[in-house]
Amino acid sequence: MTMTKARSIASQCQAAYDVAPIIGALSTDAKNAGLVAMAQALKIHSAAILTANEKDLSYGRSAGISTALLDRLTLTPARIEGMADSLLAIRDLEDPIGEVLTAWTLENGLAISKVRVPFGVIGIIYEARPNVTADAIGLAIKSSNCVVLRGSKSAIHSNQIISNTLRDAFVSQGGPAGAIQLLEDTTHEGVTELVQMKQYLSLVIPRGGAGLIKRVVETATVPAIETGVGNCHVYVDQSADLKAAVSIAVNAKVQRPSVCNACETVLVHKDVASTLLPLLSTPLKESNVVIRGCEKTKVLLPDCELATEDDWYEEYHDLILAIRVVDSIDEALTHIRQYGSMHTEAILSENPEAISKFLNQVDAAAVIANASTRFTDGGVFGFGAEMGISTQKLHARGPMGLKELTTYKYIVKGDGQIRT
């Protein structure tokens, strides 16, 4: 890293804020031309990006960071190609800006329309993965927002070259350079400073672990969207198709255990526990999943570890699955209400009443009947791209695509009306 003093967070946020009206007025064609140039530039500068990434990786290795973290930090020619493809996919998405959401005329002749507009400047705080840098820039530009990125220190060389490359490409197509800011200050305190930049930012989105989300929520004065903490459950009702239940539960745990829509706890109705649990344990064992069961589970699967209260709260991000036998669907609902993170909850059942009860009563971004929790995803839902999965209820819930990065304003046209 260079020894020059990092630009202040305030100066970078202000630089973005100052050009927000310019970005807000860009045509769809101008934004798309920028995205195409960005995708091309990533490919052209692929070798330089890999060199910068190698610097981060060697720092990471000498600092002894985990293999999982190193993997998320690693770029390859294929991953860079993937980033470029994502930018082109964003180019192909419909421009959300300017959409008239509704319009009506009052009796006094005032014509009101509710029109989709950008936020202005969005702050995004994320960990390790350098591909988020490109995705976030692409989504921000397509939704006519400026973006202030706060990536992690461990990825600073990769993030810098990616954001510089994309910014230069955007500028080459006439875009304002200020619109894309990667914070030079990557201190811990800097996160708190960023989320209090109320005069410049209209929204912050933290993407990362529970600790980061908590810190942002506790210190932010800028409106924030909480993302990605997923303590997801699969409830196997007594009426479930048990063969399908095994397949779904295993898929929800094993297919990609590190992500937020993976299943952490399976709740099993007592009437099917003795049949289901042995069926379930075999493929779980084959996939090296450690089971932490409640006492009733332990009776049926003596090899499993005994779960503690803490396990019900845990988002393992790992090949560990908690299992609890419940007396009824109501007990499952109570468990989910107490321990769930309002991300994704699934019921497996052939009983329409039970399904309906579960789907109506569970308070989560996504409630699923008879399918894997892994489907809660912007790509799967057809949003084309995703800025994270919201687990709060304000503004956006669940996968956030381009529309979720916009707000609206009321445009009112009169001919002299006054209020009496």
Add this chain to the structure above:
Amino acid sequence: MTMTKARSIASQCQAAYDVAPIIGALSTDAKNAGLVAMAQALKIHSAAILTANEKDLSYGRSAGISTALLDRLTLTPARIEGMADSLLAIRDLEDPIGEVLTAWTLENGLAISKVRVPFGVIGIIYEARPNVTADAIGLAIKSSNCVVLRGSKSAIHSNQIISNTLRDAFVSQGGPAGAIQLLEDTTHEGVTELVQMKQYLSLVIPRGGAGLIKRVVETATVPAIETGVGNCHVYVDQSADLKAAVSIAVNAKVQRPSVCNACETVLVHKDVASTLLPLLSTPLKESNVVIRGCEKTKVLLPDCELATEDDWYEEYHDLILAIRVVDSIDEALTHIRQYGSMHTEAILSENPEAISKFLNQVDAAAVIANASTRFTDGGVFGFGAEMGISTQKLHARGPMGLKELTTYKYIVKGDGQIRT
């Protein structure tokens, strides 16, 4: 006031949280029956409510609170009738809950629908006016939310009898008593405690002065919607119909100066300043409006006070108007961007290009051409009722009606799908 210890904020929030699933499942008919009973109960208990109100007023008088505050605190038979009518008007509004916002089916057969659902428990913090107690309860119940109200200490007797009356009426129609909570703790610290009740509340809405909003934003961990701070401008372009401009500017300032959509500063294009300002000052003087003008204004209206930098930031809530002469529409836009509160901004102009530029570029909840700023209002917009006017961009912007008190969830129905 009684000497019994106030119930804790946590216990009241939890009581609401515990019945949120019950409120969430109420039918439209059940909610409407509750609202009708509430309206009737207000009328039946009118005398008792006035007696309780008189207690607040006499405390207020002996504490020497201002006439304006006393006025806002005062209930009359007509105002109680108005509160009852508002509840019936809310009864007549369409039930927002359960609306399918969009639905689609994936290639793998998963059927996804995005359905409008309540938040759960909403906290509302407000000042003085006891009629807000009834409005907030009505809007919350109709949108299937529980509500925790934190009114001001100065209105505690009025608020208590109103909330008790409405809760009893709701319970008489089968509603759960826990759904309607008026905080017994009205300490300052209690506000901070309330806005950190993340385990129970999904949303807080502060309604009041800039100080309250700021305190909530700085301490809340529950997602919050900022409301009501309105530093609204009227920009008179050089092409404006000056007669209409005078009428609109006067209306925007004078018709109800204490509200957030009143105009605080008029910006006048230099080419029309010498004609407009004398025309404008006469009716303003007749309405006892004090003018605080920039130096150029002072030259044209020698009687006016000289504005300071602070005036441009001020939301007077009073018969005071700042006036500034600007060289161009761009200078007006810059002024609004610097000093405005993103509430309502108006341009008066006969030039379509200037109008279009203003409406597109000004970043505010409502942008208005050739009409008074006073029109930004849930009632005027046709929302039937209003929980405040949002000045932030997340979730709701501008007037908040029933729909703005809801969120959504994704309901996904499958038949065994797993992710590959």
